[in-house]
Amino acid sequence: MAWTNYQRTLAMLQIITGSFNTLSVKYADRQVVLGEDEQLRHFNHPFMQSLFMFIGEAFCFLAFKILYYYYNRRADGSVDNNVLTKGSRIFNPFILLVPALCDMFATSIMYIGLNMTYASSFQMLRGSVIVFTGILSIGFLNRKLGIREWIGIGFVITGLAFVGVSDILTMEDADISANSIITGDLLIIFAQVITAVQMVVEEKYMGEQDIPALQAIGWEGIFGCIGISIALIPLNYITALPPFADNSRGTLEATTEALIEIGSSSKLVIAVIGIAFSIAFFNFAGISVTKEMSATTRMILDSVRTIVIWAFSLAFQWQVFHYMQLIGFLILLIGMACYNNIIIPQLVQKYRCRLGRHTLADEDRIINTAADDVQETI
Known part of the structure; x- marks a missing residue:
């Protein structure tokens, strides 16, 4: 069945905004700016970046309310037919609290890891969520994984190993140690455990809810903003050493310094705006793709996003090419395809x-x- 114009728009929106979001975060990490102590430092503020991301998501709630008010005023039934507002609009928003908190922790940890490793590896390693989602679904969703799923998980684990080794082999930046890259990769993989919990919770408690995408993202953004804002208070006092922290205060986060650095750099302002808006559009596109097409289509588009990020990183010399990363990526694709019953099982059967x-x-x-x-x- 051919895609409609709306579906094609969603697909392009997911690829473009998803790629732009990861690249914006990494671009911000690469900026060298003056800190509170007048020393030049890299912009290392993963928790503030998470806050900006949730602010962007919270704007989706405002957008939903504006659209709902507009279509509802027309009184022609369009509020129940428009793709942006139709669905179960009345629900208990606290069912989104746990997924939002999981998203908050996972995103913050991933951004710490991204600061230590390459953008392309960050995107590839996120594929490990399949492994943890599959395992958790056995215990909490009473799901039985078949041979195909286990084979897919095996391929994913193998691909992750190749990607991790390639990161060490391609290390050229004298400021980044092998330990830093390994730690960053492991943090990204660990964050996928939390993301898997989020997915299982969403499927268990929200599977039958037909919540409008903008409304769901908006509520998660609101809960995320509140959660990360509260977390920033102790994070400004917990001491940490590089590479986990690189600010004048020597703490996990330095909110004031982050704001000063952003205010003094137009590049950081652009990056922060890019983070906020791109994640909002990306999440909206992702949820909409799942509803309009399928979760499988969303996974395929996410793989395309990985290629875009990788190509950009190579083109702008953010990293160097290594054949092992290509092998790892291909193995990851095979694993994800097997797990999601895409192409590979059909070819084997044929x-x-x-x-x-x-x-x-x-x-x-x-x-x-x-x-x-x-x-x-x-």
Whole structure:
């Protein structure tokens, strides 16, 4: 079935905004600015970046309310038919609290990891969420994984190993140690455990809810803003050493310094705005793709996003090419395709069917030949 113009727009929106978001975060991390102590430092503020992300998501709630008010005023039923406002608009918003908190912790940890490793590896390593989602779904959703899913998980784990090794082999920046890259990669993978919890909770308690995408993202953004704002208070007093913290105060986060650095750099202002708006559009597109098409389509588009981020990083020399990362990425794709029953299982089945037909044809030929020989003998 051909995609509609709306579906094509959603697909492009997911790829473009998703790529732009990751690249914006990494671009901000690469900026060198003056801190409170007048020393030049990299912009290392993952928790503030998470806050900006949730602010962007919270704006989705405002957008939803404006659209709802507009279509509702028309009194022609469009509020219940428009793709942006239709659905179960009345629900208990606190069902989104746990997913929002999971998103808050996972995003913050991932941004710490992204600061230590490459943008392309960050995106590839996020594929490990399949492993943890599959395992958690067994215990909490009473789901049984078949051989295909386990094979997919095996491929994903193998691909992750290749990507991790390639990060160490391509390390050229003297400011980044092997330990830093390994730690960053492990943090990103650990964050996927929390993301998997988020996915399982959403499926268990929200699977039957038809909540409008903008409204759902908006509520998660509001809860995330509140949560990260509260968390910033102790984070400004917890001491930490580089590479976990690189600010004048030597704490996990330095909110005042982050705001000063942003105010003194137009590049950081652009990056922060990019983070906020791109994540809002990306999440809206992602949820809408799942509702309008399928979760499988969303996964495929996410793989395309990985290619875009990787190509950009190579083109702008944020990293160097290594064949092992390509091998790892291809293995990851095979694993994700197997797990989600895309292309690979169908190709295997098609090959087995052809092999079966050839075998059957050979057997028939042998039997017929033998029969002819017997007939000639008689």
